[in-house]
Amino acid sequence: MSDKLKLANQVCFPIYTLSKEVINHYRPLLKELDLTYPQYLVMLVLWEEGEQNVSTLGAKLNLDSGTLTPLLKRLANKNLIERNRKATDERVVSITLTAQGKLKKKAAQSIPSKIASSLNVSTADLAQLKKIIDQIITQINKEK
Incomplete structure (x- = not known):
């Protein structure tokens, strides 16, 4: 077998393993906040930058709308965010933090x-x- 095809010589595998391990360290901390890791990433953007439209949020997090939309619905069901269509362009959905979503930041500090x-x-x-x-x-x- 070529050395290039040995698992130990792949750059992707340690990156993949590290990613899984780091996210596993987040899980118990985020469980206390009732957030998944992707939900936490959304909240980080909103805490830092405030109101976002869905497409901008997706671009910042490198998430497509098929992944982002259900995630945002779950955050809305937890009363952490509000999703509202823009009056000027109904195709644009704006995401804002609720009062409860803003309070969650203190717990995440x-x-x-x-x-x-x-x-x-x-x-x-x-x-x-x-x-x-x-x-x-x-x-x-x-x-x-």
């Missing part, structure tokens, strides 16, 4: 530090990893 601690990796190493990942994603997106 400790998650980043708890994750960093649970991973048992230095913040410097995490920052370096993020920088490298961001560079790779930027390079990939340039080629699109």
